[in-house]
Amino acid sequence: MNYVVPVELHNQIAQAAYEKRGFSSQEATRGARFCEMASWHGIKTHNLLKALHLDELFGSGNTTSPGCVPQAAIIKHPSRFEAAQTWDAQKKLGQAVAFEAMDTAIELADKYGVGIVSVDQAFHYLWGGGYVMDAAKKGYIAYTNCTAALAEVVPFMGKFPTLGTNPHSWGFPTTEAVGFPIVIDWATSTVAMGRVQQFLREGKQLPPNAAVDKEGNPTTDPSKVSSLLPFGAHKGYGLSLINELVGAFIGGSLPTIRSRPQNASHGEKTTPNFFFQVIHPDAMNANAFAVGRNQASNIKAVLNDILGHGNESCLLPGQIEHQAAVASEKAGGLLFTEAELQELQHIAQEAGVALNLPSLATQN
Amino acid sequence: MNYVVPVELHNQIAQAAYEKRGFSSQEATRGARFCEMASWHGIKTHNLLKALHLDELFGSGNTTSPGCVPQAAIIKHPSRFEAAQTWDAQKKLGQAVAFEAMDTAIELADKYGVGIVSVDQAFHYLWGGGYVMDAAKKGYIAYTNCTAALAEVVPFMGKFPTLGTNPHSWGFPTTEAVGFPIVIDWATSTVAMGRVQQFLREGKQLPPNAAVDKEGNPTTDPSKVSSLLPFGAHKGYGLSLINELVGAFIGGSLPTIRSRPQNASHGEKTTPNFFFQVIHPDAMNANAFAVGRNQASNIKAVLNDILGHGNESCLLPGQIEHQAAVASEKAGGLLFTEAELQELQHIAQEAGVALNLPSLATQN
Numbered sequence: 001m002n003y004v005v006p007v008e009l010h011n012q013i014a015q016a017a018y019e020k021r022g023f024s025s026q027e028a029t030r031g032a033r034f035c036e037m038a039s040w041h042g043i044k045t046h047n048l049l050k051a052l053h054l055d056e057l058f059g060s061g062n063t064t065s066p067g068c069v070p071q072a073a074i075i076k077h078p079s080r081f082e083a084a085q086t087w088d089a090q091k092k093l094g095q096a097v098a099f100e101a102m103d104t105a106i107e108l109a110d111k112y113g114v115g116i117v118s119v120d121q122a123f124h125y126l127w128g129g130g131y132v133m134d135a136a137k138k139g140y141i142a143y144t145n146c147t148a149a150l151a152e153v154v155p156f157m158g159k160f161p162t163l164g165t166n167p168h169s170w171g172f173p174t175t176e177a178v179g180f181p182i183v184i185d186w187a188t189s190t191v192a193m194g195r196v197q198q199f200l201r202e203g204k205q206l207p208p209n210a211a212v213d214k215e216g217n218p219t220t221d222p223s224k225v226s227s228l229l230p231f232g233a234h235k236g237y238g239l240s241l242i243n244e245l246v247g248a249f250i251g252g253s254l255p256t257i258r259s260r261p262q263n264a265s266h267g268e269k270t271t272p273n274f275f276f277q278v279i280h281p282d283a284m285n286a287n288a289f290a291v292g293r294n295q296a297s298n299i300k301a302v303l304n305d306i307l308g309h310g311n312e313s314c315l316l317p318g319q320i321e322h323q324a325a326v327a328s329e330k331a332g333g334l335l336f337t338e339a340e341l342q343e344l345q346h347i348a349q350e351a352g353v354a355l356n357l358p359s360l361a362t363q364n
Numbered sequence: 365m366n367y368v369v370p371v372e373l374h375n376q377i378a379q380a381a382y383e384k385r386g387f388s389s390q391e392a393t394r395g396a397r398f399c400e401m402a403s404w405h406g407i408k409t410h411n412l413l414k415a416l417h418l419d420e421l422f423g424s425g426n427t428t429s430p431g432c433v434p435q436a437a438i439i440k441h442p443s444r445f446e447a448a449q450t451w452d453a454q455k456k457l458g459q460a461v462a463f464e465a466m467d468t469a470i471e472l473a474d475k476y477g478v479g480i481v482s483v484d485q486a487f488h489y490l491w492g493g494g495y496v497m498d499a500a501k502k503g504y505i506a507y508t509n510c511t512a513a514l515a516e517v518v519p520f521m522g523k524f525p526t527l528g529t530n531p532h533s534w535g536f537p538t539t540e541a542v543g544f545p546i547v548i549d550w551a552t553s554t555v556a557m558g559r560v561q562q563f564l565r566e567g568k569q570l571p572p573n574a575a576v577d578k579e580g581n582p583t584t585d586p587s588k589v590s591s592l593l594p595f596g597a598h599k600g601y602g603l604s605l606i607n608e609l610v611g612a613f614i615g616g617s618l619p620t621i622r623s624r625p626q627n628a629s630h631g632e633k634t635t636p637n638f639f640f641q642v643i644h645p646d647a648m649n650a651n652a653f654a655v656g657r658n659q660a661s662n663i664k665a666v667l668n669d670i671l672g673h674g675n676e677s678c679l680l681p682g683q684i685e686h687q688a689a690v691a692s693e694k695a696g697g698l699l700f701t702e703a704e705l706q707e708l709q710h711i712a713q714e715a716g717v718a719l720n721l722p723s724l725a726t727q728n
Contacts, residue, residue: 077650083447084477084647113445116478116643120650135451141613158675170602172609182609216674229585232596238534238681240550241670245546248666249659251650256669267655275648279480283448284639286441286484286615291631295613302612305620306605311522317602354565356411 003334004361009353011036013344014048016351018093021060022070027096034095035145037130041332042324045125045194051095058149058259059093059123065261067149067271068123072265074100083112086250087119089245091271094125098144098274102131105278106140113283119274120251124149129185133275133318134172136181141279142171147247147272149259151226153189156237159216161227162256164272165189166243171318173281177300180325183318188240189228196225209233247273331363367705368697368725373717375400378412379706380715382457384423386434386488391460397461401494403698406688409558410491413560413707415459419490422513422623423457423487429625432457432487438464447476450482450614455635458489462508468494469642471556479649483638484615488513493549493642496535497682500545505643506535511611511636513623517553517592520601523580523677525591526620528636529553530607535682537645541664543691552604553592560589573597611637695727 013160014032019025033049044050055061059068070298072092085104089097101117108115125131128144135142141307148164155163165187172182190210199206200222211225219225230236244255257288261270281295289298307314328334336344341357348355376714378396383389399412408414419425423432437454443449449468453461454487465481472479481600489495492508499506519527529551543666554574563570564586576582581590594600608619618620619631625634645659653662692698700708705721712719 038456061563079477079647081477081644081647084643086648086650088650088652096386111446112476112478113443113448114476114478114641117648118648118650120652121534143462155670155675155678158678160670160673160675162673162675164668170606172613174609182605184606186602231599234681235550235595235600238550240651241546241681242534242548244666244670245538245663246648248663249645249648251652251654251662252666253654253662254666254669256673269652269654277478279448280445281613283445283480284450284482284610284613286450286452286482288452288484288615288633290617290633298615298617299609299612302608302616305618306519306526306608307522309526309620311519311524311526312520314522317598317605323494 002335002337002363003357004331004363005336005341005344006333007036010039010048010334013348013351013353013355014355017048017052017347020351021055022250023060023093024071025091027070030096030099031093031196034099034126034130036334037134038127039336040325040328041130041133042327043127043129043319043321044340046130047340048347051126052151052347054124054126067091067259082107083114085118087117088123089274091121091123094123097122098125098131098288101274101276102135102144102278105142105276106135106138109140109278109283110240112158114279116241117276118250119276121269121271122146122274124272125274128164128167128169129171129183129321130179132169132179132185133183133321135278136171136173136183137175140162141173141281141284143277144275145241145243145246146171146274147252147255147258148187149225149272151258152193153230153240154212154216156230156234163230163240163244164255165192165228165259168239168243174299176296177215178303178316180322181318182316183232183321185317188230188236190231190236191228193228196222222264246275250275291301332361335363366695366699366701366727367721368695368727369700369705369708370697371400371404373696373719374403374412377712377715377717377719380411380717381416381572381578381711384715385419387424387457388435391434391457394460394463395457397556398463398490398494400698401498402491403700404689404692405494405497405685406691407491407494407685408704409495411704412711413704415490416526418488418526431455447472447479449481451481453483453486453638455485455487455600458487461486462489462640463701465638465640466499466506466508466642467504469640470499470502473504473642473644473647478643481640482614483640485633485635486510486638488636489638492531492533493685495548496533496549497545497547497685499642500535500537500547501539503537503645505537505645505648507641508533508639509607509610510638511607511616511619511622512551513636515619515622516557517594517604518576518580520594520598521578522639526623527594527604527608528619529556530604531591532603532607538663538667540660542667542680544686545681547685549681552600552607554595554600557592560586560592608687610639614639696725699727
């Protein structure tokens with residue numbers, strides 16, 4: 001059974017919870033908006049519960065070495081390059097920085113066709129797919145990557161975890177063509193560490209080539225997993241390396257001490273980095289579509305061809321998130337399981353917002 | 365045994381072979397330069413022999429429907445976006461277009477921090493890694509993708525090949541840090557069709573999840589292979605889809621008729637598309653490296669961390685190509701096997717260039 005939490009109520013709880021932790025009203029609003037987006041699209045791994053839990057562990061809740069600093073001000077460096085900006089986020093709330101960076105990249109793309117924003121001293125932005133989906137809904141081709149909080153992934157042919165799960169997220173403005181933005185968004189490990197724990201709870205074996213044990217030997221036994229492997233052998237390794245390189249060019253430091261300040265020697269940085277890029281679709285339009293098509297109908301024709309010829313049951317990336325959004329729309333709010341709702345109630349209580357369970361609609 | 369073909373002689377043969385096919389002196393020079401780069405870095409799949417073979421099959425040699433038109437002039441469309449250009453290549457030699465597009469993207473990146481060039485009506489540019497490596501050697505972060513000539517790859521959970529092998533290529537200027545540019549460059553299929561044929565010749569089984577038979581069922585028997593599968597399940601599928609989407613935004617048409625004009629209905633386009641992007645590394649530099657490092661020494665420190673801790677035997681992407689370049693340098697020329705040299709001699713003969721076998725140095 002799912003409970004239907006009205007968006008307004010959810011955001012009220014999120015706003016209060018963030019403000020109670022010392023975040024500014026604007027930061028709290030962006031944090032709430034992000035969690036709304038995640039829940040709306042069925043991304044349970046990055047909903048409000050997870051966002052606050054992460055902030056507790058690594059962020060503002062970590063009193064010995066906070067990875068996130070409420071009310072930090074972004075420093076925007078002057079640049080001689082008109083379509084590129086570099087920012088020092090000063091450990092500001094990741095979601096607030098990411099929304100602002102993507103908006104800035106959009107402004108740059110409006111003028112120059114393409115714009116990039118590189119962010120140093122960042123704190124986890126949770127679900128990269130959310131930002132590119134948001135930009136794609138606004139009509140832009142968007143991309144982001146970040147260096148994931150912890151080095152949990154072993155390089156191809158290696159033994160020791162020195163890479164983050166380092167996700168990549170691409171969003172394409174395909175709503176006119178297929179009804180929703182195509183969003184390609186995943187980590188470069190075969191599975192996430194959270195999934196290993198899920199397999200352990202469920203008594204299931206992992207797929208092959210997903211993880212290694214303490215000695216660096218491949219294992220499918222979730223209880224023996226010490227680190228993860230990149231997906232697709234050297235290809236996923238290369239994709240993971242891209243984030244580390246981009247981070248290194250921006251100003252990030254050694255991956256094995258990232259988010260682990262207790263292991264860092266004096267003067268080393270331990271923060272992740274973000275990279276954002278937006279392209280205006282008109283800036284790629286050579287304006288010579290076949291048989292009288294325009295850009296949107298051409299995209300539709302190409303996708304129809306790809307998903308034709310017996311491939312009709314294939315999904316497009318972003319389609320599952322779209323279906324979740326349709327379900328949320330239909331339910332009239334955000335869907336939470338009973339266990340999730342109990343956690344949400346706890347958060348609401350602490351933040352001083354009334355969450356009256358019997359007043360909520362339910363759904364089987 | 366390898367024969368050592370001096371670069372000058374190789375390029376003389378290539379120049380003459382391209383000119384004999386009607387290409388301009390400039391096109392021939394760029395075609396030669398590209399094949400030199402491929403052979404120098406050990407990329408045998410895209411050396412002069414393969415380049416001319418492909419031109420014969422799909423390019424200027426295909427008299428019923430040439431995919432490549434010698435001496436075609438690139439049309440550069442006016443754009444309201446300062447950092448982005450769209451070109452109509454008019455089926456000009458892919459290598460000539462790609463070098464010029466990457467040079468243009470570099471000029472844009474010098475001014476704006478980032479620059480993109482989108483190319484419509486293109487002909488196969490062979491080895492994307494070559495262009496990003498070249499740009500990375502010049503000090504830039506470069507990326508390219510293209511829609512591969514033929515739809516040979518089945519979408520994730522599908523039955524019929526409607527996607528190209530659609531490669532992605534990223535190059536990073538890491539020479540100061542590690543001695544060579546890191547080049548991440550591969551197709552989005554698990555294996556290439558050429559590799560299936562190699563497995564067949566060698567009587568070997570394919571790896572699992574690499575290919576399907578005529579009915580769309582997975583097979584490891586190379587003699588039963590009808591189409592390829594993307595690497596990494598839905599992740600490789602998403603990466604392949606990116607190229608089709610980028611192509612569709614630019615102006616490309618249906619993947620299943622690409623390079624197959626005989627299957628296309630009236631007015632449809634059948635040409636691939638290219639996309640190029642360059643970032644100036646200074647445009648990403650937030651200038652706050654830890655413990656007094658600069659950008660290059662920071663990259664070196666990050667890579668040392670990744671390849672430390674027991675991972676010392678891991679390779680960096682681009683390292684194998686670098687080792688091949690070192691071997692070419694040491695040999696004093698381009699390395700060709702005996703079988704390859706016989707083909708080269710045939711090409712030289714046709715092009716009217718003397719290639720005197722006994723005069724060549726050899727290497728065991």
